[in-house]
Amino acid sequence: xxxxxxxxxxxxxxxxxxxxxxxxxxxxxxxxxxxxxxxxxxxxxxxxxxxxxxxxxxxxxxxxxxxxxxxxxxxxxxxxxxxxxxxxxxxxxxxxxxxxxxxxxxxxxxxxxxxxxxxxxxxxxxx
Numbered sequence: 001x002x003x004x005x006x007x008x009x010x011x012x013x014x015x016x017x018x019x020x021x022x023x024x025x026x027x028x029x030x031x032x033x034x035x036x037x038x039x040x041x042x043x044x045x046x047x048x049x050x051x052x053x054x055x056x057x058x059x060x061x062x063x064x065x066x067x068x069x070x071x072x073x074x075x076x077x078x079x080x081x082x083x084x085x086x087x088x089x090x091x092x093x094x095x096x097x098x099x100x101x102x103x104x105x106x107x108x109x110x111x112x113x114x115x116x117x118x119x120x121x122x123x124x125x126x127x
Contacts, residue, residue, distance in 0.1 A: 004091070005059075010047040017045045017053060024067045024100035025055060031111060032056065040118060048091065052084055057093075061118050064088060064095045067103060 006014070021029070025044075032042045042065075046057035056065040068081070085095045096117050103110045 004049050006043075006047050007050065009050070010053060014045040014047055014053055022067065022069065022100060024069075024103045027107060028056065028065070028067060028098075028103055028110070031107060032114075037111065038115060038118065048088065048093070052087070058118065062093050063117060064093050065114065066095060066097050067100050068097055069100045 029044055031037065032040075033044070035041055040058050040060060043057045043059065045053055045055065046064075047053045048057075048064075054064040055067050057063070058065075066081075081097070085097075088095050094117070096114065098110055098113070
């Protein structure tokens, strides 16, 4: 069976996204990298399938964390996010969306939100 995680054909895209990360991505990564958040391992710019690259992914809890800037709140961005989230849910991956400005304004509040989500049991329903 072919893996859907971090496929080689998306390696350069993942590297490019890491190199061009936003201030919010850098801030969150500094708070969660190296198992700093309750011992959970997170991956940065983790790809799923042939086209989705997640900002952050916790494999143990099948949790994607997406940091959203202004473009995500426009009609097209919101529609694209909805379609991606639906596909991820079908694969059994939960998605937590956080606004960039919320993270930069209240990083401890965001960490608590992530902790709460990690503590929740994932749904066994993949539909």
